[in-house]
Amino acid sequence: MEENPERYKDFAFILEKLRDTECSLLLERFFDSNTLLHVAASLGHDQIVEAILSIQQCQELLTAKNSSGDLPLHVAVNAQHLPIVQLLLQSSDQRQEILTAKNSSGDLPLHVAVKAGYLRMVQLLLESSDQRQELLTAKNSRGDLPLHVAVNAWHLPMVQLLLQSSDQRQELLTAKNSSGDHPLHVAVNAGHLRMVRLLLQSSDQRQELLTAKNSSGDLPLQLAVNAGYLRVVQLLLESSDQCQELLTAKNSSGDLPLHVAANAGDLSIVQLLVDSNVDVACKLLKEKNKEGITPLQLALNKKDSRWLEDEYADVAKFLIEIGRKAEDGELMEFESGSDCESKMKKQKYGLKGDKGDKGVMSRDAEMRIAVNSNKPELERGPQKSKDKVTSMDPLLYEAVKSKNIDFIRIRAEDTEHPALSDKTPELNTILHLAAASSNNNKFVQEILEIQLCQKFVTEKNSNGDLPLHVAASAGNMQVVELLVKWSDEHLQDHCNCVPLMEKNMEENTPLHLALIKKFQVGRNFALKAKYNKVALFLVDKCPEVSFYPNRERKTPLYLATEGGDEELTKHMRKTNFLPKGISIAHAAFNYLMTTTNKSIARAAIYGSFTARKEAILDTVLESLPNDILTMKDDKGMTPLTYAASIGYLRGVESILKKPTIPCVYGDHTRYYPIHMATWKGHIKVVEKFLQDYPDMIELLTDAGQNILHVAAMYGKAKMLAYMLKRHDLKVEMLINNKDQNGNTPLHLAAMRRHPMVVSMLTWDKRVDLKALNNKGERALDIALNYSGENPSFRERLTWEALRYVSGPRAPPRRVSGENQQCSKFGMTLSTDKYKDRTGTLLLVATLVATVTFAAAFTMPGGYKESGGMAQFLEKPMFHVFVISNSIAMYSAITAVVTLIWAYLDDLNLFIVAYKFSVPLLGLAITMVSLAFMAGNYLVLRDLNWLAYLVLSIGSFFLFTLSIIFFPLCLPSSSPHPIIRYILRYPFHLLIKFTGCDTD
Structure with a gap:
């Protein structure tokens, strides 16, 4: 391969810049708290590592840890860069310190090298240490020595190297990890025969290893028996000078190896344990564990599991025969008499038992009959076969x-x-x-x-x-x-x-x-x-595989775009022509037609929407035909619908540039893209749709609802505000349109309890407040009729937003036996429930009246010595105190007298008293709070900061109190526009304050 000389020139330039760079810049941290030395060590740039370490002030980087607690040495060892490891060790004045440094997992560099299986690396680390035994006996957070790690990794040469490098080999072999396991336990658990043999041969005290117990009290023999490793069990027994000690050892559950073998149903291991010492094994047949169960009883109990019946039956039969030979059948006399055998045979051949016989037989008796019968009772015909666990010859595995x-x-x-x-x-x-x-x-x-x-x-x-x-x-x-x-x-x-x-x-x-x-x-x-x-x-x-979906319905093209890999996405586009001239898009359609999957191609576009990479999106759209934009997934969503649902304006703009009208309108569906954007509240997306396709505002869902219906139904107040501000002809036409159930947007908002949307619609003069749906209900009727005995606060606010609207209401729905006055919102309570409510209000009103009466005669600051006048009579805050206290007292007394009338057992009086007293009580509580604030200010006026602090705290909570009590204190209706305007903004503030605004 021809090398590029420019590459070496650039590399030399980088090295020169590194040597000239201030050390403070080289000490900067990158992703995951990695230093530049970590990065260079990971990538194998030995010259860059050498350049950094040539700066004396950068020596501290040798001990710098990243977010995983790794030193540069850990990183270099893990990346298997031997020259860099040598360089790091040679450059350090504290070599032993970095060799014994632990990362967040407690691993030394030696642990990391052993886990990677790099022999030369391990040898270098051990040779570089002045205290080799310290490295070999160091434990990580799991308590594992490097030897544990090597054994667990099945690396024989590594284990040999570690054992040969130690002056105290037995210390390594008997070391325990957090689970109490010696290296021999780990090897036995893995079933590695050659590893077990090596560890045993390396020990001068073999019996000590064989009888060592872990945290569960298990010997290596019990672990091998439980895992079913026959050859390992044989090796352990042959390696012991005192086989009886192994056979009689019990774990923390009191189980002998014979218990464990019987519990596993492994006949070959049971036979091996018995044959190793027949005399001892026969005595152990009667041994019980902590649950009082013998090995034979374990096999009989497990035999109840039908799918393992043959295995455990064979084990039980073998144990019975051994016991019978040893003690002339005394072991097997669980039940005497021939009645049991008779019953068992009847049950065996499908005969009915005697009267009163429930057909329930002892499993021990069944096994006794099976063994003693002249006929081969264990031959029960074909049994349900179970899958056998496959295993590879350990020698073959090691060879690979x-x-x-x-x-x-x-x-x-x-x-x-x-x-x-x-x-x-x-x-x-x-x-x-x-x-x-x-x-x-x-x-x-x-x-x-x-x-x-x-x-x-x-x-x-x-x-x-x-x-x-x-x-x-x-x-x-x-x-x-x-x-x-x-x-x-x-x-x-x-x-x-x-x-x-x-x-x-x-x-x-x-x-x-x-x-x-x-x-x-x-x-x-x-x-x-x-x-x-x-x-x-x-x-x-194989380019067409780019469009093959997996079980999560993700194609490789989707994965590439979702991961933001622009280069790979472009590469898929470049290879879109197959040898036969079929494009990759055609391959996608071909695969689409031959499978039940209906959303192959859309995955690529969806991936770019999720990643929100504009260049990738353009690449994907260029590589796909326009028709693919009209395809739908299982939820009926096209790529445009998906982009609209997540509010990805750039994606929507890119698709709208494609010359395809069907992707915008498509076939009739539950929701069009503009409805989906409205539902999710993406105003800019809706604005883009209406800008490019103004008539999309007329599209209806399968329920006959336009975008105003959708915005009102899902409580999207900001979206509705945007639509209402358009003031165009189409909004005028659609604002009172009815869906298939005759509901206008106002009906739907009232039905779904969206008080902010209801309030906005009632303020718009274009909204028909008296419109009736197919049930003859107005929006106010819906708010009244859809609420139960105990309306939620959201329902109450929805009712409040509608009850200011003037005009006659539709006749309320009547319930049999119900008073006509009780049909109103919140008034469907029984007499007993009203008594409970009025009782509570009466108690509160009485307390307020008592407190205000007492406050009238204990004025803030007291009285003057002459004349008995109040001390602060001339102060403005005193006037506030007196007026507020007086209003509170008279309001509370009026509420008390009104509520007394409610106890005359007339439901109409209950309702009138309740409606009249609640606002009065709210006023009384507010005035008491104001009087308390004014009184505190008067007595603290000489300490300005404290007086103003008390005044600020009081003002804040007075405002909060007025907001909370606002719905209870408003008049039942007010058509006057000025009053409605005054109450409008406090009402909107109340909705946001109480979290009833869903937008």
């Missing part, structure tokens, strides 16, 4: 991880034991495993040269992934190229991109996976570049 192609070739020649077809529990073949690892292209090519392995190219794992899916998801460009090339040469099909078009369980193609991973890596630019190369290559090879 270590890229040992010779071992695989030898296995391929072994026709008697075809282990190459083994699959992991997730149904991954050796080709899946190889494709998932980086720098494996040569190894993958060697696998494909083996004839038995070529079929793996088209085999899927449990997620439905081909090896190509796995390689694309891992960003392995060379492996992707190799698999695609092999498919082109060997797969016979009319289209040479069959694997590229294959979908997994989530209906993702390899291109989907590459893009999804690209946008998941965040600001890791190196990884982004890897996935971008894979995506570009896949688009070149």
Whole structure:
């Protein structure tokens, strides 16, 4: 590949600038609190790292941590840049400090290197430390040593290196993590036979490892038994000098290994445990755990699960035979007599039992009969088969991880034991495993040269992934190229991109996976570049896949536009001509016609709307035919409707420039784009629609509603205000239009309880306030009739907005047995409920009257010694106090007397008294508050700041009180325009204050 000399010139210029740059600039932080040294270490720019560290003041960057707690050394180790790690260690005066520094996960650089499986990196870190044992015994936040991490990663050479590097090997082998697990526990849990063997061979005190317990009290043997690792169990038993100690060990639940094996229903492991020491095992058959259950009883209890009946029946039968041989059947005498056997046989062959027999048999007795019967009772005919868990030969698995192609070739020649077809529990073949690892292209090519392995190219794992899916998801460009090339040469099909078009369980193609991973890596630019190369290559090879949707109905083109990748979007447009001259848009339509999906192409446009990238939107629209803009998704939304719904004005303008009228009007639908914009309250979008297509104002929904109906129904006051201010002929015509139910916009606003919208409409002289719907109801009738006994505050405000309107009302709906006066809003209460309300009001009025009466004779500041006159008689605030207190007292007394009349058991008197006393009581409370404020000001007037503070606080709460009590104090109706104008703005303020404005 030819190098560009200009590139080196630019790089030298950058290095020169870096050396001349002030250190304060180099100490600046970027995304995720990364320094420039973090970024350079991540990308592998060793010369830039050297240039930064050549500045003495920048040495502190070596210990700088980013938001993840990583030093530049952590970053370089994780990125596997060995020269940069060497440079960072050589440049530091505090080498041990950065080697032992932990990130937010508690990981040292050594943990990170071990997890990455980079042997040379681990060796360098250990050789660079003066206190190697400190690194080897350091624990992360999970309590894991580097040895735990290496064992968990199944990396044998790494484990060997760590153990060889330690002077205290036994200390590493017996170290516990947060779960109490030794490295041996971790290896056994993973079922890694060779790892278990290595750890046992490395220990001078093997029995100590074998008998060590974790936090759950489990020995390694119990973990292996529970997981069903037969060969691991065999190895552990063979490695122990005291096998009896392992067999008799109990965990925190009191379970022996034999309990665990019986509970798992694994006959082969049960037999292995018993055969290892028959005498001890027979005695353990009677051992009970903390729940008082023996191993045999566990198997019998589990046998109740029908889908595992055979497995547990075999285990129980084996244990019964062992117990019978050991103690002449004494162990099995759970139930005596032949009645049980008779009942069991009757139940077995479908016969009815004796009278009173409920047909319920002991499972232990059933097993006893099954074993003692002359006939093979366990042969019950065909059972429901269950899926067997697949597993791969550990040696084969290790060969794939270590890229040992010779071992695989030898296995391929072994026709008697075809282990190459083994699959992991997730149904991954050796080709899946190889494709998932980086720098494996040569190894993958060697696998494909083996004839038995070529079929793996088209085999899927449990997620439905081909090896190509796995390689694309891992960003392995060379492996992707190799698999695609092999498919082109060997797969016979009319289209040479069959694997590229294959979908997994989530209906993702390899291109989907590459893009999804690209946008998941965040600001890791190196990884982004890897996935971008894979995506570009896949688009070149099979352009039509750009329009294939996954289960979330997202196409690769949608993912690219949603992620803001303009370059990839343009690349998809450039490759829109296939070998046969079919454009990518045609391919989308072809795929559209052959599937049940009806929204393939719109996904690309929707993605650009979501990302709001203007250049990407233009690119997408240029690459698609105009007809595609008329297509609808499952919700009946076209791309224009979607753009209008999210208020994306630029997107709407771009589509309106396209020469296609159908995308604006289209077929009759529930909501047109202008209705959707109105519903969501996007005024500028509606304005753009009416500017380009003025007659869109006449479009009706499927319910016969125009945009004024929609704005009123959804409480969009600002949208309605914009429409009412237009003052054009069309608004005049539509403002009183009725929908299919005869409702005008005012009816709908009253029905949906939008007080602000109702108020605005009642103020517009063009609105017909007396219009009737199909039920003969006016807007005020709706406000009255649609409210129950206890109207909400929103309903009350809606009624308040309508009751100022003059003119006769429609006859109220009558309810049987209801007083005519009670039909009014809020007056449908029973007599008992009115008594409760008036009782509360009477108590409050009495308290106010009492307080104001007392305040009249305890004047602020007291009285003068001569004449008995008030001390502050000449002060203006004293006059405010006296007047307010007097109004409050007389209002409260009047309310008390009025409410007494309400107790004469006449419902009409209840209503009149209630309506008359509530405003009076509101006035009394307001005047009491004013008197309290004036009195405080009088006695504090010499301290100006405090006096004015009290005055300000009082004024604020008086204003708040008047707003809250406003609906209760207004007159029932007032056609006078001046009064209505005065009350209009306080009413709007009340709506906003109480949160009843939905706009």
